[in-house]
Amino acid sequence: MFRHTLVAGSTGKGKTHFTKNLLRQYATDKRYPIENHDTGDTEHSRLNIVILDPENEYSEMRNGNPELADKSGLVERLQRQGIEVGGIDSLQTFVPEIGRTNAPSTGESRNLTIPFSLVEDRPQLLMPYKPTEVTRGALENCISAYFDQTDDPSYAGFIRFLDTNADSESQLRQRYSIGEKTWEAINRRVTDDAYEDVFDHGTNPLPEISNALFREGQVSVIPTSHLHGAKEELTVLSILSYIIDNKIDDYDVDEHVKDTPLLVAVDEAHNYVSSPDTLRESYIVERARDAVKQGRKDKLGLFMITQNPEDIDGDILKQTNTNVLLGLREEVVQKVPSVPRGYEKDIANFGKGQAVVKAPDVEAVEVVGLPYCLTQHSN
Incomplete structure (x- = not known):
């Protein structure tokens, strides 16, 4: 699991059904050894499964499949074979609260806020393009200067900060020698409806509810079906970068991420870890490359689900x-x-549900998935 998984299949081939059944087997009380980043002691903790869900399908996993109750003796037979069946009691849904969107219907859920504070250590989040070195350096200097002078960062505050330094003689522009064309390029790049809608909406900033989101023994579903285009990309990459950075780095990290065994399931993964075209995409792909190399040591598994496996970074x-x-x-x-x-x-x-499973140094095995889902699956 911590050496990563790819589930690939064309539309209609049973990919989500197969994935739900597979993920259900990981939602148990099994404990995994993990080194506490603060004390260095080895602890044994249950797995936290985080599912990035673009079609609002995985919150259903809190419920069992009612059709199984009609099949005499089936559940007992599966359980005798060691197969986990039924809904996941410890499943929580966290819905990103994004401006000018209608949140999906997921049953019981909590809101999740993407705070602008994430940009302090990840300025690439504001770079969904390939800037020149001059523009990139100037923008990074502006971001750094803004965070140095505030204890309450926000996207709106950052825009006001730029406005106050619009004069070419301002201390900021003089300090970093930011000329007029570069200044115009910065303002053009950072003034975007997607930033305004994604950052700082709601009252549950990601770092402040990490103890609830990254809780051992829990399945945490993050639906993004209400998001599209730039809003979806910025939201998902903000969450992914937060998880990966805090999991594989060693300094000033979120202990709830660092000290919890994590399996991160990313549906439509080709949208986020494909060959990068922008600086933001390059950043997350580089971090994901680091994560897959260190996953076994840090107890981080990447579980990628896609209909376009050819687009995943090589x-x-x-x-x-x-x-x-x-x-x-x-x-x-x-x-x-x-x-x-x-x-x-x-x-x-x-055919539907038919698959071949392959891992290094193991002979390929052809299987047929169960014709029924072990949890609820409406689609």
């Missing part, structure tokens, strides 16, 4: 131990290096 795929490949189009199969030899033609013809 360095990340190389470090992905377990590959579950459901039916894929023939042209996709040809581009995926993890397809086991001898299955290239078969995978294109797989």
Whole structure:
């Protein structure tokens, strides 16, 4: 698990159904050894599963599948085989509160705020483009100067800070030699509706509720079905970067992330860890590359779910131990290096729920997923 998993399949091949059944097996009371970052002592903690859910499908996992009750003796038979069946009592849903959106219906949930404070250590979040070195350096200097002079950072406060330094003779612009064209480029780049809508909405900033979100033994679902385009990208990459940075770094980290075994499931993963086109994407991909290399040591597993495995960054795929490949189009199969030899033609013809499972140094195994979901699955 901490050596990472890929679940890939075309639309309609049973990818989400298969994934729910697989993730259900991890939601147990099993404990994993992990080193406390503060004391260095080895502790044993239960797994925290975080699911980034773009289609609002995984909150259902708190409920059992009512259809199983009609199948005489089935649940008992599965449980005798060591298969976890039924809803997950310890599942919590955290809905990102984003401006000018309607939150999805998920049942019981808590709101989640993306605070602008995350930008202090991750200025790349404000760079969904490829800036020149001059513009990047100037913007990073402005961000650093802003955080140095405030104890209550916000996106609105940052914009006001820039406004107060609009004069070319301002102390900020003189200190960093920011000329007029560069200043215009900075303001043009940071004045964006997506930033205004994503940052600082609500009363539950991510760092302040990390003890609730990254709780051992819990499944934490973060639905993003109400988000699209730039809002979705900024929200998801902010959350991913927070998790990865605090998990694999050693200084000034969030203890709830650092000291908890984590499995991070990312649906539609190709949208977030593909070959990067912008500085923001480059940052998260580089961090994800570090994470997959250190995951086993830090007890961080990346669980990627996608219909476009050919778009996942190659360095990340190389470090992905377990590959579950459901039916894929023939042209996709040809581009995926993890397809086991001898299955290239078969995978294109797989039926719903049919898959091949491959891991390094283990012979590929062809399986057929259970025809029923072990938790609720409406779609």
